[in-house]
Amino acid sequence: MTIARAAGTLTFPARFTLVASMNPCPCGFRGDRASDCRCDDATVQKYLGKLSGPLLDRIDLHVSVSRVSFDELVQRGPAETSGTIRARVEAARARQAARLRDAGVVTNAAIAAADVRKLCPLDAKPLALLEGAVTRGALSARAFDRVVRVARTIADLAGAERIAREHVAEALLYRGAERTR
């Protein structure tokens, strides 16, 4: 991580995965199917506003998780095993490492901002979807490159050679920025 200020530029070793969680509103029930949230919109906006945009921008995957009902808990079929998921992730990482060999990095997340356009080229349709999100103000310039990296990773998980519109749509979904479909 590099911080540039008037007094100088410092580079700190910082490579980590940040996982964080929060309630959707002060009472915690907003969006819940079984319970009623009693927070008004202004209260919810104030609550969510505690997290700054620049901070949220740097978190790539925003996932809303609703409560699991008792029926779902009891009736749910067998989940995918960790082993199965691991194999899929390893295959996606191998694809990334092979593609990025010349760039000196092994994962899409590590692609330098200056190299994103070159290493993650976008066809007209996925590009148009991103353009729409930026134009609506749903996506900042800072978040743009990050969404492209996530879309590339989704494509790698799907074994796709090119980034398709659906991959970008899913990446935008993780930002809460996809409202056009």
Ligand SMILES: [Zn+2]
């Ligand atoms: Zn609430």
